[in-house]
Amino acid sequence: MVDEPTASPDAWIAAFAEGLDQPTPTPEEIDALLELAGVAAHASARTAAPIACYLVGRAGVSLDEAARAAAAVAPPPA
Numbered sequence: 611m612v613d614e615p616t617a618s619p620d621a622w623i624a625a626f627a628e629g630l631d632q633p634t635p636t637p638e639e640i641d642a643l644l645e646l647a648g649v650a651a652h653a654s655a656r657t658a659a660p661i662a663c664y665l666v667g668r669a670g671v672s673l674d675e676a677a678r679a680a681a682a683v684a685p686p687p688a
Contacts (some may be wrong), residue, residue: 642673646680654683 616623627634635643646666647659666676 622687639673646673646676649677649680649684653680 624634643663647664650658650662662680
């Protein structure tokens with residue numbers, strides 16, 4: 611049996627951000643993070659996606675800079 615989520619993704623993200631005393635990400639920031647996660651997951655394994663997003667936060671770099679770094683280590687498209 612799979613537990614049903616108790617909050618929508620937007621509500622959960624907003625509550626989590628508040629718990630971290632951070633602003634809720636904008637829709638554009640969420641899209642950029644999802645794109646980064648997709649690059650990481652497709653270039654390596656699914657586990658690379660959350661770790662890549664963690665590293666962005668830890669490094670304190672912009673999402674644009676993170677996207678460039680991810681593209682630099684991703685294999686070229688076939």
